[in-house]
Amino acid sequence: MNRRIIILTIVVMTMALIGLMVIQFYWIRNTSVVRENAFKRSITEMLPKVVKKIERMEKKKATEVNPNEGMLSFTRHMSYETFLTASHLDSLVRQELTVLGVDMKFEFGIYNPQRNIFLVESNPESKQDLIEKGYAARMFIGDIFTSPEYLLIYFPREKQFLLTEQWGILLISIILIIVIVYSFTYTITTIFRQKKLSEIKNDFINNMTHEFKTPISTISLACEALNDRDVNKSTEFMQSYLNIIQEENKRLAGMAEKILQTAVIEKGQLKMKREQINLHDVIADVIKNIRIQVEIKDGVIRRFFRAENPVISGDRVHLTNLVYNLLDNANKYSPKKPVITIRTENTSSGIVLTIEDHGIGISKSEQKKIFDKLYRVHTGNIHEVRGFGLGLSYVKAIVEEHKGKISLESEVNKGTTFKVFLPFNEPKE
Ligand SMILES: Nc1ncnc2c1ncn2[C@@H]1O[C@H](COP(=O)(O)OP(=O)(O)OP(=O)(O)O)[C@@H](O)[C@H]1O
Numbered sequence: 362m363n364r365r366i367i368i369l370t371i372v373v374m375t376m377a378l379i380g381l382m383v384i385q386f387y388w389i390r391n392t393s394v395v396r397e398n399a400f401k402r403s404i405t406e407m408l409p410k411v412v413k414k415i416e417r418m419e420k421k422k423a424t425e426v427n428p429n430e431g432m433l434s435f436t437r438h439m440s441y442e443t444f445l446t447a448s449h450l451d452s453l454v455r456q457e458l459t460v461l462g463v464d465m466k467f468e469f470g471i472y473n474p475q476r477n478i479f480l481v482e483s484n485p486e487s488k489q490d491l492i493e494k495g496y497a498a499r500m501f502i503g504d505i506f507t508s509p510e511y512l513l514i515y516f517p518r519e520k521q522f523l524l525t526e527q528w529g530i531l532l533i534s535i536i537l538i539i540v541i542v543y544s545f546t547y548t549i550t551t552i553f554r555q556k557k558l559s560e561i562k563n564d565f566i567n568n569m570t571h572e573f574k575t576p577i578s579t580i581s582l583a584c585e586a587l588n589d590r591d592v593n594k595s596t597e598f599m600q601s602y603l604n605i606i607q608e609e610n611k612r613l614a615g616m617a618e619k620i621l622q623t624a625v626i627e628k629g630q631l632k633m634k635r636e637q638i639n640l641h642d643v644i645a646d647v648i649k650n651i652r653i654q655v656e657i658k659d660g661v662i663r664r665f666f667r668a669e670n671p672v673i674s675g676d677r678v679h680l681t682n683l684v685y686n687l688l689d690n691a692n693k694y695s696p697k698k699p700v701i702t703i704r705t706e707n708t709s710s711g712i713v714l715t716i717e718d719h720g721i722g723i724s725k726s727e728q729k730k731i732f733d734k735l736y737r738v739h740t741g742n743i744h745e746v747r748g749f750g751l752g753l754s755y756v757k758a759i760v761e762e763h764k765g766k767i768s769l770e771s772e773v774n775k776g777t778t779f780k781v782f783l784p785f786n787e788p789k790e
């Protein structure tokens with residue numbers, strides 16, 4: 362996919378997500394306002410019912426005390442102590458709240474603003490709150506001889522009560538948004554990873570074609586030469602061309618083997634033939650094979666076999682390839698005279714093999730990636746060194762198969778040191 366299209370998709374998706382979030386929060390806010398208003402209305406409608414009940418109680422008491430006065434309602438109402446206690450009023454209010462389905466702490470009182478006194482009250486400390494934030498309903502409206510009195514109710518936890526009803530929706534919305542954002546990021550990173558992978562694969566195919574082309578054309582040239590009558594006559598010439606063909610053929614086989622080996626590792630079908638191996642012998646063999654390539658470049662390989670016990674349990678072929686790959690890299694990535702140092706040392710549980718070069722080095726950010734399959738550092742065209750990017754991933758797989766460890770220290774333009782630890786025996790699991 363085109364990079365610009367991907368970026369455009371990301372921008373559009375992000376904007377759509379933000380839009381969705383804004384709408385979601387707008388709706389939640391809206392619902393909370395609607396709920397708040399509904400609550401306020403229901404409480405305001407409930408209060409007159411309580412007031413009516415109180416008035417009825419007063420009337421009943423008044424007729425009890427003075428049966429003849431029942432009809433003369435112009436008089437002042439009776440004082441509250443005679444017919445209404447705070448706990449009685451509490452239960453009256455509670456009854457009505459239960460009908461509304463509101464189960465929440467409340468304070469109440471009957472207040473006369475003109476005289477600024479509470480005639481009945483639930484809690485002397487909440488007077489101020491009742492006056493400032495309480496719901497009110499006028500009492501004894503027909504009682505023209507007393508200054509207005511109000512029944513007040515105040516809910517100290519009203520805001521939290523209304524919010525808790527919203528919590529569920531808010532929480533679900535937040536969870537859903539997190540899920541969407543996570544999936545979105547995951548998708549985008551996957552797209553980028555796939556893109557990178559396809560680039561790497563392309564590089565690999567280009568590289569491979571190039572690598573195979575050289576020996577193939579050398580072989581075909583050698584074959585042409587062999588067909589030549591003059592060459593045919595001289596056994597010396599013939600032998601040298603045959604040697605070339607053999608060498609190039611070996612190279613081709615080696616490359617094919619490397620690619621096949623990686624496929625085997627990928628499938629987890631790597632087979633180990635364990636035996637007791639002298640690591641010093643293995644290293645010496647590899648050095649013998651690679652020495653010419655180093656010496657052509659005027660380089661040297663120095664070795665310091667310091668391990669007193671160089672014998673470990675391992676697979677000879679794979680360990681040989683491991684050492685070969687590390688030495689091959691040390692040589693390949695040393696553009697001038699390669700100076701390669703190999704050291705072995707014993708620890709209590711195994712051998713540490715160190716391979717040091719003074720080549721181009723690897724930057725910190727690349728160091729994490731070089732063990733990835735097919736990964737190659739882009740060096741530009743200055744040090745055009747061919748390779749598949751398979752060597753180190755193979756090395757790592759072999760080290761892990763032997764239950765060992767691999768690490769490196771490197772500085773750009775100074776050199777690189779690979780350190781491989783191999784245990785004497787595979788630890789019992
Ligand atoms: N000793 C080293 N010095 C500098 N860079 C190195 C060294 N060893 C490895 N690298 C970097 O790490 C990359 C990966 O190495 P690896 O051996 O896996 O692949 P390769 O050498 O490119 O190809 P292959 O080994 O498959 O032929 C190399 O392309 C190179 O950029």
Ligand SMILES: [Mg+2]
Pocket residue numbers: 686689690748751752753
């Ligand atoms: Mg390599």
